Structure formats: C-alpha cells, structure tokens
Amino acid sequence: MKPGVSAGVRLIGWGWVLVRHDALIPREIAHLLPAWLRLVTAPLRLLAGPQARAGRPGQRLGAAFETLGPVAIKLGQVLATRADIFGTEFATDLGRLKDRIDPFPLDQARAEVERSLGRPIESLFATFDAPLGAASLAQAHPATLHDGRRVAVKVLRRGIERRVAEGLDALRLGARLTRRFVPPARRLEPEAFVETIASALRLELDMRLEAAAASELGEIMAKSDYMGAPAVIWEGVGKRVLTLEWAPGEPMTRQSALEQPGLDRNLLADNVVRAFLTQALDHGTFHADLHEGNLFCAPPARVTAVDFGIVGRLDPAQRRYLAEILWGFISRDYGRIARVHFEAGYVPPHHSVETFAQALRAVGEPVVGRQASQVSMGRLLGQLFEITALFDMHLRPELVLLQKTMVSVEGVARRLNPDHDLWAAAKPVVEAWIARELGPRAQARDILMEARDVLKALSRQARQPQPPHTVIIREGPFALPVGLSLLAAGLAAAALIVTLT
Structure with missing residues (x-):
C-alpha cells in the first residue's frame, strides 16, 4: 500500500476509534453544539460500541488514545495536565496515560535489556523486578546493582518505532488536510507543529540520547535548588535501555x-x-x-x-x-x-x-x-x-x-x-x-565584548601594510590607529558602569 493511502487509512481508523468510544464529540457536550452540528453528529453516536456506554468522557478518551498508540497517548498526557481548562474529573481520568498503561511481560523486558546491552542481565543487576509503571513508549523496572544501589531501568516497548512512525504519518496527513480545508487554522502552522513533535519523538526512541540529556540536564539542575535529576548508570545504557539511580x-x-x-x-x-x-x-x-x-x-x-x-x-x-x-x-x-x-x-x-x-x-x-x-x-x-x-x-x-x-x-x-x-x-x-x-553590568559586559572585538580587528589591521593616508597617533614607541582612542573611551565607560553598580 502506498504511504499516502496507508496514512489515510490510519487517519480514518483514528476517527473510527474515537467514534466507537464516543470520544470524538462526547454525548455529554452535545447540547452545547449548534443545532446543525447536533444533526450531523447524532448519527455518529449510533455507531458507538459497548465501550462507549459506560464511563466518563475522560475515561473513554483515555481508552481511545491508548488504543491509538504512543502518538495519541502523548497528546492525552498534555491534556491531562490542564484540569483548570478541562475540569478536574476529566484530567484525572486522562491521568492514567502518564504512567499507567498496560505493561509488557517481564521476560520480554529482560530479553530487550540483554539484547541492547549485549550481556547477561545478571552481570549488571543483582535484582530486576516487574515494572512499577508503563507509559506510551517504555516502562520502568526497579532493579538493584551488585553494589547495592537501587536503580530504575527504562526499557522501550518492542516495535514502538514502527507504531510511532505510523502515528506520525497519520498526523502529517491530518495536518495537511487541516491546512487545506480549515483556513483559520493555517496560522497555527499545523504541518510545522507536527514536524516539531516528530523530531522530539524520534530522539525519544534512542535511550543513548536520553542518557546524554539526563546527564546534561542533571548538571544544569545542580546549579540551583529547584529541581534535581538522578545520575546516569552508563554501563546500563543502550539504544533501547536506560538505567538511572532511583x-x-x-x-x-x-x-x-x-x-x-x-x-x-x-x-x-x-x-x-x-x-x-x-x-x-x-x-x-x-x-x-x-x-x-x-x-x-x-x-x-x-x-x-x-x-x-x-x-x-x-x-x-x-x-x-x-x-x-x-x-x-x-x-x-x-x-x-x-x-x-x-x-x-x-x-x-x-x-x-x-x-x-x-x-x-x-x-x-x-x-x-x-x-x-x-x-x-x-x-x-x-x-x-x-x-x-x-x-x-x-x-x-x-x-x-x-x-x-x-x-x-x-x-x-x-x-x-x-x-x-x-x-x-x-x-x-x-x-x-x-x-x-x-542591566548596567550587562551593558558594561557588552561594551567590553565589543572592545575585545575591536582590539582583534585592530590587531589584524596592524599586521597588514597601511596606505599612506592612514592617520596614526604616536605615543612613545607605539603607533596606534585613531580607533584606539574610541576603544579607550568605551573601556572607561564600562569601568564607570561597573563601579557605579
């Protein structure tokens, strides 16, 4: 099947899953719609499956997103943070998408760890237990190193790369259709938005890059007291596995x-x-x-x-x-x-x-x-x-x-x-x-930086032959271009600013 056709089929599939869960336009908000839109959406509700007959809107949308896969789950995670917009109950119901997705089996996780690290799991971990939480792309397992330290081992889901790629293809098609048929949405740059999310998700699928990010952000966070990050256990890092201190x-x-x-x-x-x-x-x-x-x-x-x-x-x-x-x-x-x-x-x-x-x-x-x-x-x-x-x-x-x-x-x-x-x-x-x-000190710093650049330029100029009409200031054994007098004034101004502040 051609990529465009398969993306179209998946996008239709997304719509079908949302309709079956009564999550596209939930019945609870139907009365808020204009009369003409109620007439359009009422027949869709007849297509809803048994999963739509029970549960609140947030529960049904969360179940639909979980069915649709990692890209939809990421969207649900963002919605779940905004109880102030969508209501506490709705946000709480979507909250399970953050870390309570159904996990994959422990033996599968152990096999993924060994495959990614290229060594028996017992050579690094004294214990490796069932997952504590599972999210859209990976799940986290509590483990213990041989020196007694508790760690968390993050393992990517098998086949997740393909599911992410398929979801992004559907989103790209949806963005193109939105741009073409919904003129007011064009200024939101839907295609560029999807590509930004796609780029971020691709980086999320390589645990080595996440380990590097954890190390970099850990160093940044350590410079203030607001937030911290667990240390990376580098011998437990592979393309599909990441190990952090607990x-x-x-x-x-x-x-x-x-x-x-x-x-x-x-x-x-x-x-x-x-x-x-x-x-x-x-x-x-x-x-x-x-x-x-x-x-x-x-x-x-x-x-x-x-x-x-x-x-x-x-x-x-x-x-x-x-x-x-x-x-x-x-x-x-x-x-x-x-x-x-x-x-x-x-x-x-x-x-x-x-x-x-x-x-x-x-x-x-x-x-x-x-x-x-x-x-x-x-x-x-x-x-x-x-x-x-x-x-x-x-x-x-x-x-x-x-x-x-x-x-x-x-x-x-x-x-x-x-x-x-x-x-x-x-x-x-x-x-x-x-x-x-x-502030003033920043202005002084900028002046000094500009002065440094001027000095470099003047130094380069001094090494080049000067034309006969060049004006030179002579002071003792030194010959300086006129620009140095302006440089000295700038440095004096910077020093004055620093002194006054």
Missing part, C-alpha cells in the same frame, strides 16, 4: 505523594515553575516533558525529574524575548511586551505596536496578580487565540516545545495548589535574569 520521594501521579507529612505544596509548585524557567532562561536547555508522571516529590519541597527523552533548546535571542515578555506581564508593561513581539518578528510589521499593546492589556489586566482559582484559563486562552488572529500571528514551530512545557508546568503547579500564583513564582527568576542580562 529517584527519591514518590511520583506526583499518586495522591499519597501529595499527602506526605511536611510537604509544602505551594513551595513545591513554586519550585516546579522556577526550575523550568531557570533551565530555559539561564541555560537555554530545558526538560520539555514536565508532567506529573515524570516528577517525584519529597518533603518539604524537593522535586526530582525523570524521563529526559524530550529536551527543548532556546538560542540567546529567544531567551531574551521570553524573559522580556514574562517581565512585561509581571510589571504590567504592555508596551514593552508589544515591542518585543515586533522585534522578534512574531507580529507582522504592518500592524500598530500601540494597538497590539492595547490588546495585550485587555488580556493581562484581568489575570496578573489574581489567584488561579479566580481565572478561567479556558476563557483566557480563547481571548489570546482571538487576539493572535487579529494580528496575523502564526505559530512559531521553534517555540512549540517551550509552549507545550509551559502549559504542562502551569498545570502541575495548579494541581498542587489551585490558587497558585504563577506570576509571583516566576518573578524572582525573571527579575534576576533581567538584571543580569539587561
């Missing part, structure tokens, strides 16, 4: 984890938000899959991350735009936010900066400083979508992982504390970044 605490998916004596849930929520922002802003490298299934907690507010398959990266310009936008909301400087959007190219230049700032004020003022329980995230997202449409803003594919992670992090924080103040949590991290990167 994460302290309990996984946040368990209700018992949030009931641990001495746990400060608000500080825990702060730490999750600040850890993400520190990684993104200070280092430009962040854990891009921060849902509860990948987070462990221990009193009073210790957070440990696992599952490093998806890593987001920001270049210096993107980090600056992110910090300035966040600081603009924190300080309610909507003009600054607007200018940054135009400078970054997020808003086409034919629009008015002032008008865009006015629109941002309409979104920001009802939200900043208010408790989360008083803010309708669904309404806020609706307003943002309308505003971005008015100003021809397109989805930025390079920022997809950043936006996805911000959604997940906010969802985790609000599950820990429904009244969590996201802006107050973000303020110290963003404020420190602004002071360090855009």
Whole structure:
C-alpha cells in the first residue's frame, strides 16, 4: 500500500476509534453544539460500541488514545495536565496515560535489556523486578546493582518505532488536510507543529540520547535548588535501555505523594515553575516533558525529574524575548511586551505596536496578580487565540516545545495548589535574569565584548601594510590607529558602569 493511502487509512481508523468510544464529540457536550452540528453528529453516536456506554468522557478518551498508540497517548498526557481548562474529573481520568498503561511481560523486558546491552542481565543487576509503571513508549523496572544501589531501568516497548512512525504519518496527513480545508487554522502552522513533535519523538526512541540529556540536564539542575535529576548508570545504557539511580520521594501521579507529612505544596509548585524557567532562561536547555508522571516529590519541597527523552533548546535571542515578555506581564508593561513581539518578528510589521499593546492589556489586566482559582484559563486562552488572529500571528514551530512545557508546568503547579500564583513564582527568576542580562553590568559586559572585538580587528589591521593616508597617533614607541582612542573611551565607560553598580 502506498504511504499516502496507508496514512489515510490510519487517519480514518483514528476517527473510527474515537467514534466507537464516543470520544470524538462526547454525548455529554452535545447540547452545547449548534443545532446543525447536533444533526450531523447524532448519527455518529449510533455507531458507538459497548465501550462507549459506560464511563466518563475522560475515561473513554483515555481508552481511545491508548488504543491509538504512543502518538495519541502523548497528546492525552498534555491534556491531562490542564484540569483548570478541562475540569478536574476529566484530567484525572486522562491521568492514567502518564504512567499507567498496560505493561509488557517481564521476560520480554529482560530479553530487550540483554539484547541492547549485549550481556547477561545478571552481570549488571543483582535484582530486576516487574515494572512499577508503563507509559506510551517504555516502562520502568526497579532493579538493584551488585553494589547495592537501587536503580530504575527504562526499557522501550518492542516495535514502538514502527507504531510511532505510523502515528506520525497519520498526523502529517491530518495536518495537511487541516491546512487545506480549515483556513483559520493555517496560522497555527499545523504541518510545522507536527514536524516539531516528530523530531522530539524520534530522539525519544534512542535511550543513548536520553542518557546524554539526563546527564546534561542533571548538571544544569545542580546549579540551583529547584529541581534535581538522578545520575546516569552508563554501563546500563543502550539504544533501547536506560538505567538511572532511583529517584527519591514518590511520583506526583499518586495522591499519597501529595499527602506526605511536611510537604509544602505551594513551595513545591513554586519550585516546579522556577526550575523550568531557570533551565530555559539561564541555560537555554530545558526538560520539555514536565508532567506529573515524570516528577517525584519529597518533603518539604524537593522535586526530582525523570524521563529526559524530550529536551527543548532556546538560542540567546529567544531567551531574551521570553524573559522580556514574562517581565512585561509581571510589571504590567504592555508596551514593552508589544515591542518585543515586533522585534522578534512574531507580529507582522504592518500592524500598530500601540494597538497590539492595547490588546495585550485587555488580556493581562484581568489575570496578573489574581489567584488561579479566580481565572478561567479556558476563557483566557480563547481571548489570546482571538487576539493572535487579529494580528496575523502564526505559530512559531521553534517555540512549540517551550509552549507545550509551559502549559504542562502551569498545570502541575495548579494541581498542587489551585490558587497558585504563577506570576509571583516566576518573578524572582525573571527579575534576576533581567538584571543580569539587561542591566548596567550587562551593558558594561557588552561594551567590553565589543572592545575585545575591536582590539582583534585592530590587531589584524596592524599586521597588514597601511596606505599612506592612514592617520596614526604616536605615543612613545607605539603607533596606534585613531580607533584606539574610541576603544579607550568605551573601556572607561564600562569601568564607570561597573563601579557605579
């Protein structure tokens, strides 16, 4: 079967599975639809199978996603973090997709470990037990090394590469169809969005790359107290196997984890938000899959991350735009936010900066400083979508992982504390970044960097023959081009700035 035809068949299959589970347009929301759409969807409900007659919408959608495979499960994991948008019951029902998928047999996992590591399992592990949790791509087994250390061994599902490829083919076709037949969705760049997710998933399918990401992020996290990462056991790493030291605490998916004596849930929520922002802003490298299934907690507010398959990266310009936008909301400087959007190219230049700032004020003022329980995230997202449409803003594919992670992090924080103040949590991290990167000392640093570049250029110029008309300043035995006087002035200015601050 040709690739395009097989992708079409799979996409139709996705629709059929959703209809059979009454998860495409659930009966519970049918009364909210326009009359004409109710007439269209009513016959579809007649095709629903026995699995659609029981269970809540979230349970049915979770079961459908599990049937559809890893790509759909990833989507469900993101939806499960947003109880504030979809409701607590719906998000809880989808929560099983984070780490409670049906596991594959223990003997199959042992065989995969031996095949990937090229050695008998007993040569590395003193014990290797049944899985504690299973997710869309892999499952985690508790084990013990011969030196007594407890470890977690992550093993990819057999044949998962093929299932991911098939799911992505269906998504690509769906994106093309959406772009062609749904004009309002074109600015969301559906095809670029799918390719960004596809790239991240391909990296998740090689445990050696995840081990490297775990090591890199572990070093980054160690520079602050907000979040930690287990150490990599490199002799237990292969293409389809990853071994990490045991994460302290309990996984946040368990209700018992949030009931641990001495746990400060608000500080825990702060730490999750600040850890993400520190990684993104200070280092430009962040854990891009921060849902509860990948987070462990221990009193009073210790957070440990696992599952490093998806890593987001920001270049210096993107980090600056992110910090300035966040600081603009924190300080309610909507003009600054607007200018940054135009400078970054997020808003086409034919629009008015002032008008865009006015629109941002309409979104920001009802939200900043208010408790989360008083803010309708669904309404806020609706307003943002309308505003971005008015100003021809397109989805930025390079920022997809950043936006996805911000959604997940906010969802985790609000599950820990429904009244969590996201802006107050973000303020110290963003404020420190602004002071360090855009304040007087940063300006002095930039001057010194520019001075260094000038010195290098002048040094290269001095080694070349000079034309007769070149102006030279003579001082003692040295001959310097006139540009050095400007360089000296710049260095003096930099020194003055540093002294005054």
